[in-house]
Amino acid sequence: MKRLSLLAAVAVLAVAAPAIAESPFWPVQAKGQPVAAELRGAWKSRGYGWIVQFGPDGAQLFQTAGEACYPDPRREPDPDGVMALWRAEGQGTITLTGSQDGTRYLFDKLPNLPTPCIAAAAWTPDRIVAFAADTFAAYYPRSAERKLDWPARKAAALAQVGPSATDAQLWTALSGLIAGLDDPHVELHGIVDGSRRDLEPGESPTLNRVHAADPQGEEKAWLQAYREGILTGILQGRGRQAANNRVFWGRVDDIGYLNIVTMGAFARNAAPDDPRPLDPVLDEAMAAFAGAKALIVDVSNNRGGYDTIGQRIAARFAARPRAAYAKVPVGAKAPPQPIKIEPASAVRFTGPVYLVTSDITVSAGETFTLMMKALPNVTQVGGTTRGAFSDQLPKPLPNGWAMALPAELYKGPEGQDLEGRGLVPDVPMAVFPDGDLSNGHAKAILGLIAKIREGAVGTTGR
Template sequence: MTRRSALVAAVIALAGTASAQPSHAQAPGADTQGASTQGANTQGVWRSRGYGYIVRIDAAGPKLFHAVDGACYADPRPQADPDGILAVRRAVGPGAIAFSSGPADTAYLFDRLPALPKACLAKTDWTPRRVAAVTAETFAAFYPSSREHHIDWPARARIADKAAGKATSDAALFDVLDGLMAGLNDPHVGLQATLGGDEREFESGQAATLIRVRSESKEADPAASEKAWLQAYKRGVMDGVLRGRGHQTANNRVIWGRVGEIGYLNVATMGGFDKDAAPGDPAALDKALDEALTAFEGAKAVIVDVSNNRGGYDDISLRIAGRFADRSRLAWTKVAVGARGVVPQAFHVEPTRGRRYLGPVYLVTSDVTVSAGETFTLAMRALPNVVQVGERTRGALSDKLNKPLPNGWMLTLPGEIYRDPRGTRFEAVGIAPDVPRAVFAGDLAEGHARMIHALMDQIEQGGAPSPVTRS
């Protein structure tokens, strides 16, 4: 299944975790009915197109390596398949295999190699300079937004190399890598390390709204300030928008209600809907949506609000969007950076079993809307009955690519390019609304509820924008 683990971890303290059911996807260049390949057919050495993986499979199972620009090293994690990408294997052509987490999930195309490259077997002394070099090379090879962020990786690599040559401690090396990634402003870029028993982390890419929340808060702890704001946000929805008659369900991830002739659905994360079930169990979500859409029957319009959605899993995004779909429609395509000769993988919105609403839908987004919240936005924009209202989304659609460094630190970065059905990409720039409208204007605690009230009034009075044809 498509993973967005770091975003999910961040959401645990604020709103919840996430997972999903398989999405409707086709492997690059693969027949979705292709035979599963097992045993001797998969044994050998395989290199991925994009992503920087090499995997050796023998009788003992798979062994994962990371390769970039001539460097190669074994994944330092103890698991054979630490990111769960090798669970399903199917042939896609002579000497090629698609690996994936599930039969309809993100496909990783691998080509057979005659042998494991010598660099993968070499006993390399991973000095600070070499760790800095492989980090810079990883970004240069796989980061999708270097042009948008005006990043010159060779120049940064030279600066990092000089600084790493003077690094005499892990803390000093961390500072070097921190400088290498400075200014990326990308929520899918991260570095985690344990230094002297203490956890240290590099994070970037906070939405302007969340920066404002922290700056205006009286709380010293950023997490506490954001939690207090989220509580005020939910009160504004429950008491203000829904006038005390709303329903908060699915592990507090879903709020819904009906005000007169308008249905309202707010989704906080794309997963984690039942704390007593597996993260990917959709039963609680399905139940909540059945209840909500039953109540919305005959409504003049429905507002779907993901203005505070922190992401999760693309599979859940497609599952929810299917509740508003009349037929199968292309939602987006994706391809790994540097994956030569790979047909982009297509993901479709399919009409979901259960209650659906096919009338006018107004999708509310903001700069907080991120990751799987953004792929949900793409899925909804593929539907002719949906109008996107609010603010541009964050601009971080790609799955996070986990790249543990040779010294055991965990580097994460985006490694894919998503495009909508018209071929437009939104990484680093976000998805602009059809109807721009400030979502958190003025008072942070009440601005959102005021915006939703205004949209409801406009719909009731017949002045709301009609569904659009996007070119």
């Protein structure tokens, strides 16, 4: 039987259940009001490892994996921002989300809050290791394809700790559990003998080279050279730096240039996911790009942020609605959530766009790349992206430590899994060459500008 593409399957689901697709969302708890009566009780998420108990006065979040469960130790009742709105999806199932355009999470009603969630048993080091291992086994994407044997890793980690293990022994066991995971969304943070320890094993090859070249510099000299290369080398002193230094833009005669280094944090006095400080910057830039032969959008040093920000930016380059990708939680029986790009009502540029990426381009920078690749006027140039698309799932541990992991599968237009693979450019180009880490980026962009003028780059023709 021919396998339907993912987006075709989503279309079938939409036709089969239009009432669900069009149902409105309601506040979980309207201001000054109790929690909606329909929500009272315990609910378990499909994927993600959450249980939430709704009472009249609010929600309490629990973390769960295997048979284990414990109250989330963070102070906020909704620390991950996923329980602002809800809607019914049939008997005993609801969707929760943080916003109308945010990720949607399916929850199923439980008869009662599970006993382990309120048990008083001590969280000893061996129990913490078991919980961490069970979490990765249940939710880490593409474990089989990556040849990750979580039962064996769990056994090896448990062999290093007992109920009375020290913090140092616990750290060794947990860091060994995730050893070899080259994934920027995997993290472990803790305190050992009064000193903070952090493990973030997923650095890109380019940034590893930067750190090797200047071990004590923490990228400062390299980032300064990157900035100067843009403002002086590419934009010849006529560029603009805006939105809390997250955006550079300008024109090089007939070619526009827009560089975005994060998908969020565009003002110090606004929430990091607030797009409003970015909107006037894009308005001004898009107006300046009017009549340009082409536009270069550079996310080669984009470290991620918020998918909704990327979606808002991509809308500035869309001439009509386009399906971009879909996402689904790992290990869950849930329909994929399709993500579309709708043309912005504000100023747009729908001429030829060259999107520059590298192995530094990660997370929301990559989902933005996915959105842009859905547009027929966009050509991806540069290097393959990092391959970390999933939202990062924080898991605070009961001893005060914390870990994080990806827990979603992102699917391309043909239904292909993207997590761990990255997006291959239409036109390869060395953005941060080995022999010229500090100045190679500006030279590469200037070379791209010359090729665009010569008509030597081409377009994807999608």
